[in-house]
Amino acid sequence: xxxxxxxxxxxxxxxxxxxxxxxxxxxxxxxxxxxxxxxxxxxxxxxxxxxxxxxxxxxxxxxxxxxxxxxxxxxxxxxxxxxxxxxxxxxxxxxxxxxxxxxxxxxxxxxxxxxxxxxxxxxxxxxxxxxxxxxxxxxxxxxxxxxxxxxxxxxxxxxxxxxxxxxxxxxxxxxxxxxxxxxxxxxxxxxxxxxxxxxxxxxxxxxxxxxxxxxxxxxxxxxxxxxxxxxxxxxxxxxxxxxxxxxxxxxxxxxxxxxxxxxxxxxxxxxxxxxxxxxxxxxxxxxxxxxxxxxxxxxxxxxxxxxxxxxxxxxxxxxxxxxxxxxxxxxxxxxxxxxxxxxxxxxxxxxxxxxxxxxxxxxxxxxxxxxxxxxxxxxxxxxxxxxxxxxxxxxxxxxxxxxxxxxxxxxxxxxxxxxxxxxxxxxxxxxxxxxxxxxxxxxxxxxxxxxxxxxxxxxxxxxxxxxxxxxxxxxxxxxxxxxxxxxxxxxxxxxxxxxxxxxxxxxxxxxxxxxxxxxxxxxxxxxxxxxxx
Numbered sequence: 001x002x003x004x005x006x007x008x009x010x011x012x013x014x015x016x017x018x019x020x021x022x023x024x025x026x027x028x029x030x031x032x033x034x035x036x037x038x039x040x041x042x043x044x045x046x047x048x049x050x051x052x053x054x055x056x057x058x059x060x061x062x063x064x065x066x067x068x069x070x071x072x073x074x075x076x077x078x079x080x081x082x083x084x085x086x087x088x089x090x091x092x093x094x095x096x097x098x099x100x101x102x103x104x105x106x107x108x109x110x111x112x113x114x115x116x117x118x119x120x121x122x123x124x125x126x127x128x129x130x131x132x133x134x135x136x137x138x139x140x141x142x143x144x145x146x147x148x149x150x151x152x153x154x155x156x157x158x159x160x161x162x163x164x165x166x167x168x169x170x171x172x173x174x175x176x177x178x179x180x181x182x183x184x185x186x187x188x189x190x191x192x193x194x195x196x197x198x199x200x201x202x203x204x205x206x207x208x209x210x211x212x213x214x215x216x217x218x219x220x221x222x223x224x225x226x227x228x229x230x231x232x233x234x235x236x237x238x239x240x241x242x243x244x245x246x247x248x249x250x251x252x253x254x255x256x257x258x259x260x261x262x263x264x265x266x267x268x269x270x271x272x273x274x275x276x277x278x279x280x281x282x283x284x285x286x287x288x289x290x291x292x293x294x295x296x297x298x299x300x301x302x303x304x305x306x307x308x309x310x311x312x313x314x315x316x317x318x319x320x321x322x323x324x325x326x327x328x329x330x331x332x333x334x335x336x337x338x339x340x341x342x343x344x345x346x347x348x349x350x351x352x353x354x355x356x357x358x359x360x361x362x363x364x365x366x367x368x369x370x371x372x373x374x375x376x377x378x379x380x381x382x383x384x385x386x387x388x389x390x391x392x393x394x395x396x397x398x399x400x401x402x403x404x405x406x407x408x409x410x411x412x413x414x415x416x417x418x419x420x421x422x423x424x425x426x427x428x429x430x431x432x433x434x435x436x437x438x439x440x441x442x443x444x445x446x447x448x449x450x451x452x453x454x455x456x457x458x459x460x461x462x463x464x465x466x467x468x469x470x471x472x473x474x475x476x477x478x479x480x481x482x483x484x485x486x487x488x489x490x491x492x493x494x495x496x497x498x499x500x501x502x503x504x505x506x507x508x509x510x511x512x513x514x515x516x517x518x519x520x521x522x523x524x525x526x527x528x529x530x531x532x533x
Contacts (some may be wrong), residue, residue, distance in 0.1 A: 001141055003034075004100045007178035010139035010148065011040035013169075016186035017152025018101065019047055021193070022160075025428075031078020033118070034105035035177040038076060038149050050427065050450075057447045060091030060417030063098055064424020065409055066204045068381070070227070072099035072159040072167075079106045079201045080118035083125060088416045093166045093409025094129035096290075097225055097313055099159035102126065106172040115445045122170050130168040133158065138172045153191055161195045163313040165270030179494040186268075196396055198312055198329040198338040208308065209241075210323070215283035216350040217243050219262075222290035222299065223250035223410050224392040226330060233335035235289055242340045242347040242355035246297065247526065249384065249406050251289055254399040264354050265399040267298055269361035275303035286310065290410055291317045295396055310334045363398035367509035368461055370396060372435060375516035378402040381429045383422035385436030386413050389445050389461060400455045415440040420447035423456055431455035433520075438462040442490050448499040451525035457516065458527045460492060475480055492529045501525040505530040 001009070015037070018304055022349060025048045026041045028034075041049050052058035057248050062073040077083045083104035092098045107119045125395045134151065137143075196227045219238050224225050224230045238245045238260055247253035247263045275282045284306040292298050294456050301307070301320065308325040309317060312333075316326075326336055376382065382404060384390050389406055409421055420490050422434035434450035434456065441460045451458075465487040469475060474484045481487070489509035502519065519526035 002176070002180050003174055004035075004176040005179040005181055006139045006141060007036035007173050007177060008039060009145060009183055011036040012044075012183060012186055013145045014152055015044050015047070016038040016188045018074060018156060018265055018405045019044060021153040021155060021156035021191050022147070022189035023072055024048055025050070025062070025065050025069070025071070025099065025146070026074035026076065027052055027058045027065070027128070029053060029058045029077045029082060030443075032106065032174060032177065033107065034078040034287070035077055035102055036179075037105060037171065039179075039326070045187070051255070052450050054400070054446050054449070055085035056088065056417060057420040057444070057450060059086040059100070059102075060092075060420035060444070061424040061427070061450060062100055063089050063093055063409075063417070064421040064426075065384075066093070066098045066100055066424075068425045069426035070245075070301035072101050072156055072185070074103060076103045077105070079104065079122065083122060084120075088443045089125050089127045091164045091416070092409050092414065095162045096223075096409065097411075099164040100128075100166040101155055101159055101169070102166055103169045103171055106170050108174045114395070122519070125462065126166060126168045128168055128279070128497065131163065132256045133167045133168045136169060136171045136228055137138075138174055149188065156339055157193065163315065197333050200327065200329045200334050202337055202341040203443055204217050205334065205337045206341050208327075209338060210451060212306075213345070216348050217241070217284040217286065218282055218354070219243055219245045219286045219288065220292065220297070220351070221245060221247045221251035221288045222251055222341055223248065223408065224252060224331065225390050226291040226332070228252070230288070230331040232258070235262065235330040237335035238337055238346045239263040240342070240344050244347045244350055244351045248293060248297075249393050250408050252405055254397065255401075256403040259399060259401070259524055262351065264400060265397065266356040266358045266361045266363050268294060268395050269364065270357040271296060271300050273299070275300050276305070279394045280350070280400055282350065282420075284308070287317075291319060291402040293390055293410065312340070317390045337467060356450045358513055364395045366392050366396035368512060368533050369393055371509045371516065372433065372459065373397055373400065373404070375513050376433055377404070378403055378404075381405050381407070381425060381432050383418070383425055383434040384408045385418045385434065385440045386415050387437050387440065387466070388463070389435050389437055389440070390411075415443050417444055417447070419444040420450065421460065422458070423447060423450055426454040426456040431442070433457045433459065435459045435461065437467070437487070438464070438488065438490070438492075439466055445490075446494055448501060448525075450497065451499060453502055454525055455523050456525050457519045458525070459512075459516070459530045460527065461533065462492070462529050462531050463533070464488075492527065494505070496527045499525075501527050503529070505529045505531065
């Protein structure tokens, strides 16, 4: 078999193995050395492939698909600096538990360390973030297809369980890269994999809740990546324990007709600075999901003497070093066991106090967020950018009956790749409304090239630079404007026109509400620049 055909057969076997293990999406960046892989992916029936020129945008786009689908997405690039552009998205996938399968094409061993063009050491590019790294052999004629298919299934498993995240495969190829004959696509039978959840011991659960009995507690929920089952179970547990829930937007507990009456969304208005002062005294807290976003909730949490975190993944979320117990199971499993094996508790007064304070303290008025929440149709998917946007949403969104689902990149909390992630979510879920800052948009402006054909409304909060720094000590520096605020001169209307995106500008709540309704009804990619807030 000639080298080009061998490369293709090898790649085809690997791709078929990935698909049989459950992969349905791939994002490809064009390049020469990756030709066998790209060709195998593009020719594999039933595989949804998206081609994106910019590797950084491609990786974040794949991250968005994987966030929304909760399934691993393949990302492919050529050799050299190309896969290095994946690193920010790989860091986010690692930190937030999103499954990605990264396949970097490479030069063969004889071209390394001899000055060959577009050749770097790719073996350790993602060693600190990857759940596993596989340095594959250059394709050889006597390879065993079953062995390569087994590897593919192992890779999918590593990306999904027990701690979802990125897996890196480095694949060298010798030239020529094109096959000389057409090889029929492989259609392997699907592999059924049953992944067991970590079980909560009823006796241990009962003992924990007995220890908390007679003392006043709260539930605090950050971002919950596992979906609606966790949110529903946490709401049931709060009713069972007679306690309130302080729910951040990314917990997805604030909106929907079935939301718990125990949910507090306006806590930033009324939380005391001392969590142990009467009449508010809090003795313990059950934490679910990621660590809180806002400083006020973080500071409040630091004063609570007993803290229990329920999380299934082998990670730690305890920057304040305050956790007393960690229970390794899913929120849904823990809550179900707790409700089934312990007696219901009555409200000890703290729940009533929290709900009373929450209802009396209306959400802060930040009109861009208020307009967004009121204009978003029920069932909408929203992506919220980092920096000020997520904090303004936390303070101003309140709660409501319309079902809304929120996403964000809170693993490493960067402003890089936010647009591309949102577009990946739109690709997976059919539509998205993204709320991002002007610097966040500029940082990923190239991602707009991939918006064509997607129902994506991008709302840009243009506050002329890094507005979040206005709230930080750097604001007092004489170099503040130059080194931190960094106002930019980008004309977003020109950017929208360059990428074929509809554009509107809004400078009031009424104008933004009208613009959102028009953009949503028009379909396709739309941009709304918000000024004057």
